[in-house]
Amino acid sequence: MHVEVAVTGIGIVSPIGSSVDEFWNNCTGGVSGVGPITRFDPSRVESKIAAEVKNFDPSPWIERKEARKMALFSQFAVAAAVQAWRDARLPEYLEAQIPEEGPHIDPDRVAVVVGNGIGGLEVFTESHAKMLQDGPDRIPPMTIPLMIANEASANISMRLGVHGPALTQVTACASGTDALGQALDLIRAGRADIVIAGGAEAAITEFAVGAFCRLKALSTSYNDKPQLASRPFDRDRDGFVMGEGAGILILERRDHALARDAKIRALFAGYGSSCDAYHLTAPQPEGVFGAKAIELALKDAGMKPEDIDYYNAHGTGTELNDPMESKMLKTAFGSLALTLKISSTKSMTGHCIAAAGAIEAIVCIKAIETGVLPPTIHLDNPDTESGCELDYVPNVAQFYPVRAAMSASLGFGGHNGVVIFKAVNT
DSSP states (O other), X not given: OOOOEXXXXXXXXXXXXXXXXXXXXXXXXXXXXXXXXXXXXXXXXXXXXXXXXXXXOOTTTSOHHHHTTSOHHHHHHHHHHHHHHHHTTOOSSGGGOOGGGSSOOOGXXXXXXXXXXSOSHHHHHHHHXXXXXXXXXXXXXXXXXXXXXXXXXXXXXXXXXXXXXXXXXXXXXXXXXXXXXXXXXXXXXXXXXXXXXXXXXXXXXXXXXXXXXXXXXXXXXXXXXXXXXXXXXXXXXXXXXXXXXXXXXXXXXXXXHHHTTOOOOEEEEEEEEEEOOSOSSSOOTTOHHHHHHHHHHHHHHTOOGGGOOEEEOOOOOOTTHHHHHHHHHHHHHGGGXXXXXXXXXXXXXXXXXGGHHHHHHHHHHHHHHHOEEXXXXXXXXXXXXXXXXXXXXXXXXXXXXXXXXXXEEEEXXXXXXXXXXXXXXO
């Protein structure tokens, strides 16, 4: 039996807004979230800019004493999850449900799947420095439970009182997208009625920025004009900009959502995954296996290339990614790639690593709901010499009806994940 999966709630913490409305207004308005690094003194690193979450206050979603027990990536994840949970009009804490207030939601049938790349990196670096300075006996006792990557899903489970599987997906920059795919499979397999799924990351530390600089992956040419720095598909791109945040979706069996009269934002139609098996950090140059992931997602959704109206690109602004991704789309979509509407919202959010795929899935859902395509900002001189000659919705948002939208995430190690969402009435 085919099981349809609905999106009934979305929540976000991002460099351009920590609510869905604020995020979407800035995303469609072409607002850059990139600025000088404030998380640490960047004087010793080559890249001095990042897309930080501004003025983050977890108190609307997390009690202060509980927030102190969480690394920043967990705080972002829980904040986005509670936003999404409330958006889905679910009981605030399932273990305390009052039956007469509405349909009973079985907490044993609610799962959590969160993608994360690096865990509580600020906790690790601070605790390691403390050890070097004062010895192992002075390591803060909560270092491990704050630091480890699974704590985002664990904290969401505790905050919302749910007892289904609480899982963590780690596939580098594809983690958030692959977490959504794993959630889709859990519902289709009958293991859960609802899955709280997405990704979170908070790795803007001297260690991480310095390490990415050593890989020559980060933008360094725009330190004095940071809002111009993230330039996907542009001839003058010079690397990605570190971002942070979280995106969480409430995924629900469609009949379950209808039974409780939930608002369905979109349907989660399909997922595809592949691995380049090519290089630790570089993508396979022709995008062959990224194209394979697209083909698998289309097959999973029972759709054809012509059914996709909008594609949210991985679009990192690195020398290797953008030409490869353009080739990938030409392989997967053929001549239709020339008319496909494409944009990279990383031009505004920076690269939020494990959170990127989930945040960009929310972009797809909002594009379906509103018929507005966010732009790729700073696309002043498309790199046509490298094959970046497609319609990347340059600089200004466009009104365009979207029946179905696709997002791809391509991670270090060759991990490729693709998701497809479609309008409810398609």
